[in-house]
Amino acid sequence: MREILFHGKRKDNGEWVEGFYLSHGSEVYILTSEQLAKGLDVGGWLNGCQAYEVDPETVGWFTDSYDKNKKRIFNGDLVELRGIYAKDVVLFVEIAPCNGAFGVDPGGKFYFGLTELLRNYEATVVGNIHDAEHRSDTQQEATEQ
Numbered sequence: 001m002r003e004i005l006f007h008g009k010r011k012d013n014g015e016w017v018e019g020f021y022l023s024h025g026s027e028v029y030i031l032t033s034e035q036l037a038k039g040l041d042v043g044g045w046l047n048g049c050q051a052y053e054v055d056p057e058t059v060g061w062f063t064d065s066y067d068k069n070k071k072r073i074f075n076g077d078l079v080e081l082r083g084i085y086a087k088d089v090v091l092f093v094e095i096a097p098c099n100g101a102f103g104v105d106p107g108g109k110f111y112f113g114l115t116e117l118l119r120n121y122e123a124t125v126v127g128n129i130h131d132a133e134h135r136s137d138t139q140q141e142a143t144e145q
Contacts, residue, residue, distance in 0.1 A: 005062040006030060007074050008054030009130060016128075017052045018072070021059065028056040058130040063093060063102040065118055067125045073114070075102065076129050082122040092129050 006021040008030050019032035029051035060074035067073055073093055080090045081104075091104040096111040103111035117123065 002064050003062060005072070007058075007060055007062070007072075008056075009058040011053045011055055017054065018062075022051055026056075028054055028059060030054050030059075055130075058128075060128070061095075063114055065102070065114055067118075067123045069124065071125045073123075073125055074128070077125050078127045078129060079104065079123045080126045081117060082124075090126060 004020075005018055007016055007018040008028065009015070010017050010030075017030045017032060019030045019035070022029040022031055031051040035050050058076070060076040063073045063075060065073045067079065073079060075093055075095060077093045078090050079093060080088055082088050093102060093104055093114060095101070096103040096113075102114040104114060104117060
């Protein structure tokens with residue numbers, strides 16, 4: 001069964017949080033598995049749970065794939081692929097507009113399927129497009145290709 005999870009950057013401290021997506025009006029929240037378990041232990045659905053408000057722009061859906069270190073890969077993550085194009089490159093994961101599947105975009109012209117790439121190349125999550133320290137590097141690399 002596919003694991004349906006999301007992540008997003010918390011509004012209060014900018015840290016990434018993973019869990020279940022909730023929305024209320026224009027506010028978006030992530031409820032962690034730990035918080036959900038805590039609420040269920042109290043005896044009621046979501047009683048005593050804390051959901052973290054996140055920036056809606058940063059919310060990414062879990063791709064159901066993992067990098068070489070068993071780290072979850074989310075939509076918007078930057079993955080370094082070793083040996084593609086005879087060098088190491090960093091590409092970002094997104095939902096391909098042509099077919100709705102997760103893929104990587106090597107420069108805005110076409111997409112490679114994420115599952116196929118993970119079968120053939122060693123991948124490591126190195127950041128996310130919403131992290132300031134990675135944003136300019138990714139944009140520069142995408143324009144160079």
